[in-house]
Amino acid sequence: MYSSAVLQWDQETYMPPASADLRGRQLATLAGYAHELNTSAELGKLLQELKNDASLTDQQKANIRESLRDYDMRTKYPAQFVEDMSLAISKAFNAWQQAKKQNDFKLFEKELEVIVDFKLREAELLGYNDHPYDALLDQYEPGATVAQIRTLFADVKDQLVDFVKSITPFQVDSAFMSRHYPAQKQWDFGIQVLKDMGYDFNAGRQDKSSHPFTTSFSPHDVRVTTRINENDLHEMIWSTIHEGGHALYEQGIMAENYGLPMGEAVSLGIHESQSRLWENNVGRSLNYWKHYYPQLQHLFPESLKGIELMQFYKAMNEVKPSLIRTNADELTYHFHIMIRFGIEVMLLEKKVKVAELPELWNSLYKQYLGLDVPSASQGVLQDVHWSHGSFGYFPTYSIGSFYAAQFFAAAQKQIPGLDNQIESGQYAQLREWLRNTIHVHGKHYSADELCRRITGESLNFTYFMDYAKQKYTAMK
Amino acid sequence: MYSSAVLQWDQETYMPPASADLRGRQLATLAGYAHELNTSAELGKLLQELKNDASLTDQQKANIRESLRDYDMRTKYPAQFVEDMSLAISKAFNAWQQAKKQNDFKLFEKELEVIVDFKLREAELLGYNDHPYDALLDQYEPGATVAQIRTLFADVKDQLVDFVKSITPFQVDSAFMSRHYPAQKQWDFGIQVLKDMGYDFNAGRQDKSSHPFTTSFSPHDVRVTTRINENDLHEMIWSTIHEGGHALYEQGIMAENYGLPMGEAVSLGIHESQSRLWENNVGRSLNYWKHYYPQLQHLFPESLKGIELMQFYKAMNEVKPSLIRTNADELTYHFHIMIRFGIEVMLLEKKVKVAELPELWNSLYKQYLGLDVPSASQGVLQDVHWSHGSFGYFPTYSIGSFYAAQFFAAAQKQIPGLDNQIESGQYAQLREWLRNTIHVHGKHYSADELCRRITGESLNFTYFMDYAKQKYTAMK
Numbered sequence: 001m002y003s004s005a006v007l008q009w010d011q012e013t014y015m016p017p018a019s020a021d022l023r024g025r026q027l028a029t030l031a032g033y034a035h036e037l038n039t040s041a042e043l044g045k046l047l048q049e050l051k052n053d054a055s056l057t058d059q060q061k062a063n064i065r066e067s068l069r070d071y072d073m074r075t076k077y078p079a080q081f082v083e084d085m086s087l088a089i090s091k092a093f094n095a096w097q098q099a100k101k102q103n104d105f106k107l108f109e110k111e112l113e114v115i116v117d118f119k120l121r122e123a124e125l126l127g128y129n130d131h132p133y134d135a136l137l138d139q140y141e142p143g144a145t146v147a148q149i150r151t152l153f154a155d156v157k158d159q160l161v162d163f164v165k166s167i168t169p170f171q172v173d174s175a176f177m178s179r180h181y182p183a184q185k186q187w188d189f190g191i192q193v194l195k196d197m198g199y200d201f202n203a204g205r206q207d208k209s210s211h212p213f214t215t216s217f218s219p220h221d222v223r224v225t226t227r228i229n230e231n232d233l234h235e236m237i238w239s240t241i242h243e244g245g246h247a248l249y250e251q252g253i254m255a256e257n258y259g260l261p262m263g264e265a266v267s268l269g270i271h272e273s274q275s276r277l278w279e280n281n282v283g284r285s286l287n288y289w290k291h292y293y294p295q296l297q298h299l300f301p302e303s304l305k306g307i308e309l310m311q312f313y314k315a316m317n318e319v320k321p322s323l324i325r326t327n328a329d330e331l332t333y334h335f336h337i338m339i340r341f342g343i344e345v346m347l348l349e350k351k352v353k354v355a356e357l358p359e360l361w362n363s364l365y366k367q368y369l370g371l372d373v374p375s376a377s378q379g380v381l382q383d384v385h386w387s388h389g390s391f392g393y394f395p396t397y398s399i400g401s402f403y404a405a406q407f408f409a410a411a412q413k414q415i416p417g418l419d420n421q422i423e424s425g426q427y428a429q430l431r432e433w434l435r436n437t438i439h440v441h442g443k444h445y446s447a448d449e450l451c452r453r454i455t456g457e458s459l460n461f462t463y464f465m466d467y468a469k470q471k472y473t474a475m476k
Numbered sequence: 477m478y479s480s481a482v483l484q485w486d487q488e489t490y491m492p493p494a495s496a497d498l499r500g501r502q503l504a505t506l507a508g509y510a511h512e513l514n515t516s517a518e519l520g521k522l523l524q525e526l527k528n529d530a531s532l533t534d535q536q537k538a539n540i541r542e543s544l545r546d547y548d549m550r551t552k553y554p555a556q557f558v559e560d561m562s563l564a565i566s567k568a569f570n571a572w573q574q575a576k577k578q579n580d581f582k583l584f585e586k587e588l589e590v591i592v593d594f595k596l597r598e599a600e601l602l603g604y605n606d607h608p609y610d611a612l613l614d615q616y617e618p619g620a621t622v623a624q625i626r627t628l629f630a631d632v633k634d635q636l637v638d639f640v641k642s643i644t645p646f647q648v649d650s651a652f653m654s655r656h657y658p659a660q661k662q663w664d665f666g667i668q669v670l671k672d673m674g675y676d677f678n679a680g681r682q683d684k685s686s687h688p689f690t691t692s693f694s695p696h697d698v699r700v701t702t703r704i705n706e707n708d709l710h711e712m713i714w715s716t717i718h719e720g721g722h723a724l725y726e727q728g729i730m731a732e733n734y735g736l737p738m739g740e741a742v743s744l745g746i747h748e749s750q751s752r753l754w755e756n757n758v759g760r761s762l763n764y765w766k767h768y769y770p771q772l773q774h775l776f777p778e779s780l781k782g783i784e785l786m787q788f789y790k791a792m793n794e795v796k797p798s799l800i801r802t803n804a805d806e807l808t809y810h811f812h813i814m815i816r817f818g819i820e821v822m823l824l825e826k827k828v829k830v831a832e833l834p835e836l837w838n839s840l841y842k843q844y845l846g847l848d849v850p851s852a853s854q855g856v857l858q859d860v861h862w863s864h865g866s867f868g869y870f871p872t873y874s875i876g877s878f879y880a881a882q883f884f885a886a887a888q889k890q891i892p893g894l895d896n897q898i899e900s901g902q903y904a905q906l907r908e909w910l911r912n913t914i915h916v917h918g919k920h921y922s923a924d925e926l927c928r929r930i931t932g933e934s935l936n937f938t939y940f941m942d943y944a945k946q947k948y949t950a951m952k
Contacts, residue, residue: 003502007482014490018679019697022734026479026693033509203494217502221495258498 001034002217009223012209035082039074047071059262059444066261066443073139076125085118089389096387105358105376112386113354116347119391123348132348136392140268141399143446146345148459149395152402153338155461160468161368164331167319167472174315179303183228189299190226190240193292197244197278198431199224200251212239214246214275218258222250233300234316238279245278246271248431252439262442268393270447272400273407274434280330280401281408281467282430287423289313314475321369323378330401331468335368337398340383344391403451405464407438410455477510478693485699488685511558515550523547535738535920542737542919549615552601561594565865572863579853581834588862589830592823595867599824608824612868616744617875619922622821624935625871628878629814631937636944637844640807643795643948650791655779659704665775666702666716669768673720673754674907675700676727688715690722690751694734698726709776710792714755721754722747724907728915738918744869746923748876749883750910756806756877757884757943758906763899765789790951797845799854806877807944811844813874816859820867879927881940883914886931 007027015023037043050056050064092111099108123132126139131146138144191206209225216222224243229235249265257263265271282288293312297304304312319329325336343360346352352360361380362373373379385393412418415429422430437454451459480503487499513519526532526540568587575584599608602615607622614620667682685701692698700719705711725747733739741747758764769788773780780788795805801812819836822828828836837856838849849855861869888894891905898906913930927935 002498003479003483003506006486006502007479010482010486014681014683016677016679016681016697016699018676019694022478022694022696022731025734026482030479033513037509200494201492203492205490205492207490218495218498220498221492223492255498258501 001030004030004034005215005217009215009217012211012213013207013225035074038071044071044075062444063260063262066264069142070261073126076127077122078125081121081125085122085389088114088118089387092387092389093384096381096384100377100381103375103377103381105380108381108387109354112357115386115389116354116391119389120348131345133345133392136348137395138392140393141396141447142267143448144267144269144395144399149341149399152398152459152461153334153341155465156334156338156398157368159461159465160331160334163465163468163472164319164321164335167476168321170314170319172311172314172318174318176303176307177233177315178231179300181230181233181300181303183230185299186228186230186233186236187226189296190236192295193237193240194224194244194247196425197241197248197427199244199247203251204247206240212243214243214250216247216250216253219251219253219255219263222247237316238283241283242275242279245275248278248434249274249439252435253442254440257442260442262444264443266438266441266443266445266450267447268396269399269403270438270450272396273403274438276401276404277408277434281404282422282427284317284330285422285471286313287419289316290423291425317471317475319472321371323365323369323371323373324382331472332369334398334401337394339364339368340394341398344394348391399459402461402464403447403459405467406451406455406459407434408467409463477506480506480510481691481693485691485693488687488689489683489701511550514547520547520551538920539736539738542740545618546737549602552603553598554601557597557601561598561865564590564594565863568863568865569860572857572860576853576857579851579857581852581856584857584863585830588833591862591865592830592867595865596824607821609821609868612824613871614868616869616872617923618743619924620743620745620871620875625817625875628874628935628937629810629817631941632810632814632874633844635937635941636807636810639941639944639948640795640797640811643952644797646790646795648787648790648794650794652779652783653709653791654707655776657706657709657776657779659706661775662704662706662709662712663702665772666712668771669713669716670700670720670723672901673717673724673903675720675723679727680723682716688719690719690726692723692726692729695727695729695731695739698723713792714759717759718751718755721751724754724910725750725915728911729918730916733918736918738920740919742914742917742919742921742926743923744872745875745879746914746926748872749879750914752877752880753884753910757880758898758903760793760806761898761947762789763895765792766899767901793947793951795948797847799841799845799847799849800858807948808845810874810877813870815840815844816870817874820870824867875935878937878940879923879935881943882927882931882935883910884943885939 004027007023007030011020011023047064047068050060051068053064056064088111092108092115095108095111099105119136120132123135126135128135128138133146134144137146137149194206195201203220204222204224207223207225208227210227212224212226214222214224224240224247226239226243227235249271253263253265255263289309289312293309296312297307317329319331321332321335322328325333325340328336339361342364343352343357346360347354358376358380365371365373365379385391411430411433415421415433418430421427438450441450445453448458451457483499483503483506487496491499523540523544526536527544529540532540564587568584568591571584571587575581595612596608599611602611604611604614609622610620613622613625670682671677679696680698680700682700682702684703686703688700688702690698690700700716700723702715702719703711725741729739729741731739765785765788769785772788773783793805795807797808797811798804801809801816804812815837818840819828819833822836823830834852834856841847841849841855861867887906887909891897891909894906897903914926917926921929924934927933
């Protein structure tokens with residue numbers, strides 16, 4: 001419901017502190033109405049009737065198909081279950097906050113057990129063919145399965161782990177990234193970057209928030225936020241390009257489909273592919289910085305004095321295994337996701353107990369990232385997701401990057417001179433290509449159909465691996 | 477519905493231009509849900525049951541009483557009527573915009589006739605004892621009647637018209653008010669003024685908008701906006717104090733009554749009394765500027781060089797008949813309202829035809845303000861209200877000022893040393909007095925009950941007239 005999105009945006013940007021409690025009630029009220037409308041018998045009857053209406057256009061049929069899918073999913077939840085789980089999540093979230101603060105997994109253990117139990121029951125309610133996790137995954141990435149993601153991560157394990165070992169330790173002096181970069185100049189640069197990408201400020205705006213995000217109230221009002229750290233140039237740049245990619249997707253959706261599935265993004269993975277394509281494949285490329293680095297040097301003459309383009313480029317692409325997912329580079333990032341996915345599946349399969357998670361976590365970080373985890377706060381407790389009950393969400397981050405690499409490879413084939421365009425700061429053709437192949441279709445095609453239409457094959461890890469190899473081998 | 481208020485606030489402050497059309501749909505959707513809930517048979521049944529529940533507290537009884545009043549009013553409108561009127565208003569608004577732009581009343585005439593017709597039908601639907609206008613008035617100022625307002629304006633006509641003649645032309649050189657006053661310094665001064673009034677920035681914020689307003693999402697989130705003109709110090713100062721007064725009312729409401737009538741303001745007139753009390757009785761007083769003027773001079777040393785306190789004070793209180801209501805001083809303002817009220821009543825009584833309005837308007841402006849109206853845009857077409865179908869709204873502006881004077885006279889009696897407190901920038905006692913006598917009660921008492929509880933008598937014009945006489949006689 002788009003009105004809730006406005007209230008949430010406000011909550012993250014301009015809302016005064018004392019407003020928090022009653023804003024929570026306002027959002028709950030809206031969510032309640034929305035749920036009532038979306039699960040009404042009247043709606044179900046109407047959708048069933050329209051399902052068999054042969055006179056509908058393809059688009060209309062797709063709208064009915066997706067609406068029915070949502071309706072069927074929503075009506076599988078008994079009201080009592082929703083209420084109980086919502087309460088459990090609220091408790092788990094508080095417990096997680098305490099546990100992280102006090103660096104004590106025990107404080108979260110019981111509540112997480114409850115959540116895992118709810119997730120298993122939820123999977124049963126929703127139904128699945130092969131694996132309970134499929135039911136949860138399907139909420140974020142319709143059509144994705146444990147089997148498919150296992151295949152992807154098997155490739156990650158077989159190919160990426162060794163490749164990262166081969167290029168690390170990564171040789172670059174990146175200390176200059178922590179020099180002083182005045183906030184206003186960073187802000188201005190970010191705005192320019194968004195404008196150049198083709199983000200339409202007439203139908204959007206940028207504000208500040210503690211966690212950058214993109215939100216859409218309609219294709220005519222898609223807003224991004226960023227975070228600026230005066231002692232770290234990374235944060236603003238990556239958040240801006242990343243959110244800009246998400247925002248172009250939302251702005252590219254057809255306004256005439258507002259409120260309908262054809263006016264919505266395919267899946268979280270496809271959404272993430274749009275942010276990652278701009279962030280990684282475009283924004284982390286040498287061509288990109290050939291264009292922008294002189295501007296950056298002009299903006300920050302002191303802090304970037306004597307830093308050559310290649311040193312800057314390497315610093316922006318430094319690969320270094322680290323403990324915290326959100327700070328990870330574009331390669332080791334996927335080890336973080338692989339570990340979480342593995343743990344989530346094991347929890348649902350009851351192959352590991354919640355109490356054993358810290359130990360399991362630490363051993364996996366040692367195995368894949370070569371790191372000793374010094375504390376639960378920097379380990380198993382670092383992410384909020386599980387306390388929110390978001391099981392099946394993490395894999396969409398990796399899927400997004402892999403889709404991005406596969407889409408970008410197709411774009412390079414289909415758009416003559418794309419690399420040169422990027423080098424000269426011209427993104428119009430790439431943006432229009434993404435718009436026409438992905439954005440305008442809304443939920444018309446499934447993620448897999450879309451991927452096959454664009455690239456001729458289903459999602460596979462090859463393209464990401466090729467991209468990584470080519471880029472980092474050249475950088476050595 | 478508070479969520480709609482968030483969307484409207486956003487619309488006036490930060491919303492990107494392209495968002496307008498779909499935001500309109502979002503607001504319409506929310507309004508539709510709200511209407512459905514507020515007119516449901518279930519709600520009516522529940523309220524009727526509770527009406528006869530003897531176990532309720534006084535507060536609960538008042539909640540039921542007011543909820544029933546709203547419910548009864550809302551359920552008197554047939555859905556078709558609401559839809560038709562909404563369409564007519566939309567047409568009338570567009571026509572009014574065109575007419576004002578092209579300075580041609582004819583372009584608005586037909587649409588205004590339709591609106592007047594709808595308002596007469598609306599009055600019949602709602603029902604009334606004496607006068608169809610009473611039914612419309614009751615929506616904004618419950619309990620107010622044409623008879624009561626006629627009495628007030630008879631006093632205005634008898635006393636204020638002659639008094640204004642006796643003090644005009646008003647002798648002051650106020651040209652300095654149009655010197656350059658930098659925006660940021662004005663902004664900072666306004667923030668200080670709000671803080672001094674006791675406006676809680678922890679539960680609110682100020683932003684800019686083209687028309688200043690106050691909006692409340694809950695007592696914990698009450699926001700104001702202001703408008704800054706670098707070449708006119710008036711605009712920011714009066715809008716800030718005025719909206720600050722409205723905001724203190726909303727922040728003073730009990731959060732525990734959120735969503736209930738006891739958590740809502742009594743009426744538009746009482747709301748306006750809070751803004752006008754701060755704006756006129758406090759903000760336009762000599763004591764107020766004894767405190768603030770030195771600060772202002774310090775902020776704007778160039779533009780206020782050589783301007784003594786008394787000259788500034790007189791400039792801030794200049795009385796000068798003018799064509800445009802929103803620019804009027806605190807005395808002649810009521811002539812504008814009196815004229816509009818008179819016309820609205822005549823329209824409903826069919827004593828004047830819409831086509832005759834420009835002529836009537838111009839003759840009344842000549843009669844009461846001594847001015848020739850040069851164009852319809854600066855005359856009968858200046859206000860948006862009629863195109864919105866807001867008949868019965870204008871009188872609440874005057875009622876508010878008259879209540880303010882009556883309340884302030886009571887405050888002066890009940891708070892020892894109030895004038896000295898104002899002179900030293902101390903408003904805590906006044907604010908708490910307003911909070912305890914008015915704000916915390918929500919809709920517990922009617923406007924008239926509230927006025928009698930506080931001042932011992934019903935609203936009458938004497939206090940405003942005394943205030944005006946005392947102040948402007950001393951200024952001569």
